[in-house]
Amino acid sequence: MLNIENLHVSVGDKPILKGINLQIKPGEIHAIMGPNGSGKSTLSHVLSGKSGYTVTEGTVTYDGKDLTEMAPEVRAREGVFLAFQYPVEIPGVSNIYLLKAALNAIRKHQGLSEVDAMDFLMLVKDKVRLLEMDEKFLYRAVNEGFSGGEKKRNEILQMAILEPRLCIMDETDSGLDIDALKIVSEGVNSLRSPERSFVMVTHYQRLLDYIKPDFVHVLAHGQIVKSGGADLALELEEKGYSWVENKQAAA
């Protein structure tokens, strides 16, 4: 589904990603861990098409198509979804309006007609219940005045409604309290399917206890320095990043 080969990315003159290789097949869950500033969010942003980054080398293909050639909204309509590490507040645009605009844009892209108002409301309310949110959040401006945890949960609400095929979650767990983490994780688990893949950026094992990854990658200094199964995360928790970083330096 997603194929990243030797991806090099710079911001201005500053190289940040320095040769990332990553293959993600349908249905897989990949966790990406790594120290602060290693390039995890940069990778997420590049995949979703944020401007300001230059791909200096390498390729990113999604369903066989060159992802880097697509406008951000086209990627989103094609099923790439980024749950932001820092969701943006949009005063004056209500959550439900944005959800409707987004869903209709996807449907149009797929050659379908606009969503029926009743069906839409039912779908949205269903997902609001899934994530145990208050319906009032639907009518509030997108993320405006939301607490840190509420913003994260709102990202997953959008994800649940838009049903993307590639879900990139950038530190969705940071900021969630213990109960919220459980609810959100269950929400994510309910979205799992053989066609849908997940990339979860996280610093904590806790999330991976709820959502068990198929692969764990360690990103350091712009490169994936180690990959393994779910056990790798446990090992990291115990030994810290210096363990893999040192191994890398020694190699």
Added chain:
Amino acid sequence: MNTVIKSRYSAEYSKVESALPGRSAPWLVALRAGALDKFSGNGFPSIREEEWRYTNVSGIEKNLFVPTDQPSSATVDKEWLDRFKLPDCWSFVLVDGYFSAELSQLDGLPEGLVVQSLAKTLDTDAEQVKPYFAHAVSDDEHSFVAFNTAWFCDGLFLKVSKKLALTKPVQLLHVTTQQERLSTTRTVIVVEPMAEAQVIETYIGVEQAYLSAAVTEVFVEANANLTLYKVQCESAKAYHFGGTYVKQARDARFIHHNFAFGGLLARSDIHCDLDNASECDLNGLYLGNQRQHLDNHTRINHLQPNAVSREMYKGVLAGRSRGVFQGRVVVAENAQKTDSQMNNRNLLLSDDAEADTKPQLEIYADDVKCSHGVTVGQLDEKSVFYLQSRCVDEETARNMLTFAFANEMVNKLTIKSLHDLVLTQVLERFPQQGISIDWL
């Protein structure tokens, strides 16, 4: 007169003088004469004056707009007028500066509400107006006020008597129907103690060059409540000057919503004098396009202790338009416990658009809470990307954000028909791709 006459308009005065209302009230005749002197000596304001440094009104002098000599409602396109007439209000219409009984709704007013032609009031019972006229603003304020005092041909006198709470808003609809017209109106609004009212001033005109010069004097008496709206949708070729001068007695509450949409050059002055524990809340939205110049000038005088003032003005400027915000808050020495907040936010949609913003705080008391903030900026690129990442194309994302920025001010309107009118105006003025009216 031994001063040099600074305006071409002064020479025209003798042509209109005899037809002006209030000739039988000596106090008004004297006021008019003094105002004419002041105006002739100064001419229209110049950019050398601090309060006018961003706004050049010399076009008014070049054009020489003239008042109509035969007011007629027959020329008004009714269909067009109806688009601006609010169905759930008592509506009063002024055509080219003259009250039109024919187009106004005179029936069904509750006892205690007076709304009538100012000219007629002056000619029949000038004493009724005397305690108010020129009491909220003096002709020394600036030349437009002096000009208005000398030239006004009509306007409205609106009085809500003590304790009366109006069940419907009153709409004052100013219409200019011909090119090169000069519509000079004076309006006096009195809300007596403990009364409550909502008044909507609407300004429209045909797509021609004309000058609409209005002064509104407002008295919100003790414990009274007034919400005043100004919806300025003049033609894109017109000049508009509108001054709203408000005197608030103790515990009086005044809310103002100022929508500046039309005019080639439009200026609004809003002044509030605050007595003990009174409150004012000034909201503004100016939308500039093409070569429009929209100037908003506010002054809040905290004259006595414990008063509260709030101010939020927003501007959206596209094309080569220019928006000006000058907001001044003056806190007198004895106005302790003053609580004042002023905000001005500008959104520039093009490289050629310009916003000049100048908040001024003058504080002479020591125990006060005063703040102000201004911003001038473009759309936030992070927000644009966030919306794109949610499937919205870039152009629609920008439209959504622009509209959302402006809509914050529109959403404060609680009168349904007014809300819809203003919303329609906002949508007409900006690219609306992707924006649906059922904004939730």
